[in-house]
Amino acid sequence: MTFTDADNAALYDETDPWAGHPSAAFYDGLVDSVAEVLDVGCGTGQMLIAARERGHRGRLVGLDPDAPSLERARRRADVEWVLGKAQDARWEGEFDLAVMASNAFQCLVTDTDLRVALEAVHRALRPGGRFAFDTRYPAAREWETWHGARYPVRDLEVSYDVERVEDGVVTFTESVSRNGETLRVDRASLRFLEVAELNGFLADAGFSVEGQYGDWVRGPVTARTRSIVTVALAR
Incomplete structure (x- = not known):
């Protein structure tokens, strides 16, 4: 699906x-x-x-x-x-x-x-x-709580992984999966x-x-x- x-x-x-x-x-x-x-x-x-x-x-x-x-x-x-x-x-x-x-x-x-x-x-x-x-x-370094975080939503699992922190910009991915199958991966950067x-x-x-x-x-x-x-x- x-x-x-x-x-x-x-x-x-x-x-x-x-x-x-x-x-x-x-x-x-x-x-x-x-x-x-x-x-x-x-x-x-x-x-x-x-x-x-x-x-x-x-x-x-x-x-x-x-x-x-x-x-x-x-x-x-x-x-x-x-x-x-x-x-x-x-x-x-x-x-x-x-x-x-x-x-x-x-x-x-x-x-x-x-x-x-x-x-x-x-x-x-x-x-x-x-x-x-x-x-x-930035002093709270919230991105450190994102890496490896996983959240169940209905029959889905949403997870986050931080790829890079450089010059105040955090780049990470958000993945959505169901029963171990990855359905979607989005990549974003935040300043x-x-x-x-x-x-x-x-x-x-x-x-x-x-x-x-x-x-x-x-x-x-x-x-x-x-x-x-x-x-x-x-x-």
Whole structure:
């Protein structure tokens, strides 16, 4: 039996549901406070779909480069779904809030990717608009818990193996198997940025940091922090 891209998108919804996620209350509060929201790296659209289900009546736009994920998101027709990367965004001054949840920011691996994406997000926001996102804190070395990790999901097993850690970029594979047969292997790289480096990229793109936290209840960034949660203002 094959394991399709559509199956993989559905599996993501099952293994990473938005409801009950520690970050949900943080982002949901920001989304509900404004009229027009751009979700960059929206995946299967869980955040924006949840906003509609709560009664959000404004403009909600999801942007993602993965066509199967967007196809799943399109089960909700009252949200705009756009295929593309953050770097491809061409909106100008149309949103009050842009978000990149679930560590999607780490998919911007090169300096060029970061600069072009941040400039595009800044351009999409109105002056004074906010950009909220999260990224893993490199000091926590979370990738060390991934290597060899295996998780059962229904009749499937999802496993992770880290191939390389170099210059702040972690390259790893995610494998899905059933009864010992490998059905799918995906390879990805994520960038882990230190706070000062991250804030430098933001400043260069025209953002100022409004708040930066080490958890989802707005605690400080400390040596025990696992995430850097940032809210930046478009100047």
